[in-house]
Amino acid sequence: MEKWNELCYILSENLPTNTSEQLFELKVVQAFEKLGWSEFNNEIAVRESIQLGASNRISPDLILKSQEKGNLFIVEVKKPSIEVDNSTFKGQLSSYMGIMRVDLGILIGNKIQVFLDGKFFNKNGIVLIDEIEFKRDIEKGLKFVQLFSKENYNKEDIENHAQEKIQQLKEIEDFKKLKTKMLSENYGEKIIEYLKSELQNEFDTKVIDKVFKVLQVKIESKKKIVSLDNYQKPKARKYKTFENINETSGKLPIGKYVRKTFNDLVESNLIDRNEIERLQRGDYSKLTFDIQFPFLAKENSPYYERIRYWKNPYQINGEIYFVCSQWYEVPANNDRPYYEEWLKKMKSK
Template sequence: MKGNWLEIYDILSYCISNEVMESIYQREIENCFKILGWRKTNNTLQSQITIPIGSNNFIRPDIVLQKENDSGTCVPLIAVEIKRPDNIKRERQELQLFSYMRQLRLNFGLYIGEKIQLFYDTQDNKENPIANPVPVLTVNIKDTDNNGEIFCELFTYSSCSADRIESFCKDSLKRKQEYSRLKERISDFVLDAEENIKKLIKDMLLTEGFEEERIYKELSKIDIHVNSRTVESKIQHTVRQLEATATNHIADSNSSQTRDTTRFSFDGGIHYYNKRKFVLEIIKHYVNTHSGITFEELEKVFYPEIFNRNRGVVKRLTDVQKMISQSEDVKNRYFLDSDIITLFDGTQIAVNNQWGTRFPKFLAAINGIYTAVSNNDYKAK
């Protein structure tokens, strides 16, 4: 399959370097699929065809790849959305591909522009539903990208099938989810790095026969700080701006142990709060100004992934109490007692109070709902 990929790479890289028009790019992409065995002459490759949807509507995918079923009829297998080779993929373009996939009842879609991406729709998976199709394979237009060979193996006509692609997509999605859970668990560990690392040291020393009291005494003399060297290469412009607001006036946490004392306001500088209290007051204000809001509606605004799926931003008090029964330390991670918020239907909720490095994500999430300013912003004026 390497030979096929090198031939396809040669075609696509030429188009990219010469910034060809989309119509020319489409023609060359059709030639790439012909290399893999798809043909217009037998209807396995259809381009720019009008497909009626209902009585008055229609769609016109750039390419639809078809395979013969058991009765010998060609049926759609993959929808392909093509953009110029100098395109930078946007959400609207993804949604267009997703629309084609769902109108044609397809689980697979290909985006081909500045790169190739295979999307997998798992909306019918009741065990693990996902709102939109997700990318499970990305191929950069480089002769050295091994994913190019994988792409060719998956989409060579003679061996291509829905079952084969489905199996690949499920395996890929499983690996992505496992990696995501791994990063989340590491992130949770690092949030309380000193406590967690000291516990590991204590457990190790206990197994070696040292006395627990002496271990505690020695560990109490040690300060432990963990700095992450990982930096995301691509961050949305809004997030970058808000992160600058949150961190511009404090010492770099990677080079100094100075405590961040920046305070934030959402009422134009009338009241300022530290990060954790700021989150609490925002949510209290949102609940007070949205009478009748349910927990489910509140969680759509302050969605769990701002922090992480397990801990969330807000949790039902009953869920937090279950978590505390499993780990006593959890009670220190949420605002409880007098800070518990009661919704109109009697549901009690607790707000996460662990906002160190995740605070910029919270600022990004509330952008457009609240205007956040720091006390340093006002001092600078």
């Protein structure tokens, strides 16, 4: 993780205000040299001019290459103050990749976007397989270092990673699509028709129709979509949560307040993927909520401790997370104003 944190320092934290694209390009070269690539050894070609036909030329910002395999991938650098989510930038990268017959391309600006040729997914053009913000101690950053370090670079590993990411995205989209379908009025009618056909073997049709006139059959979202009834956790002795319970204040205790309002945010789909990533960082959680542990943690996370997180997990975008239970509301340590400020920001998006 130290290597990724160093890249964050070079490409984001230590940049002057209004860094030019030319200066940022030098920083990107420096970052790839930290990953083991060498401009001196011609493994990083900067603005190499490539002839196209009799009169045309192209000059990709960076081409990473090896003596054995030639061109490996292209890096297009954009001014870090400009959002890289731009179809023009993607189109330019796609054009360079196609002309040079390179399957892999990277856009680097205010974040990193990794693209792979669509042929690997039976699609036209190039496909975004990963998007990484310059935030310290994130899993995506560690994965980027693993995949693009010179000593570890292997095209098959990147293709496998891409397939995993595409599958994850597909599962999320399928989940949303199926949920919407099952909550539709037409699907409810289909369920009723199915039940009637099942009951016809045992009851008269007139009786079945009369019963359904006085009954309501519907599918609806669970009020607590984050509770997983079948989730099993190891038994352990109980610990008290550190909440200041002031029944006379008229307010929910801070712990109950966090659980209730966070559940509302999840149910309303108001927390985007980038915020989910940030909530898993200790430094962000300390700065934002003044708590000592990451707001969210997966069970396999090095930050997860059973006594520090509530036992009921939350399911967000197909992933299981636990929410930190260490909230205080005393004069010397009051977390409520910090949380309410964050909550207001999430609701205003």
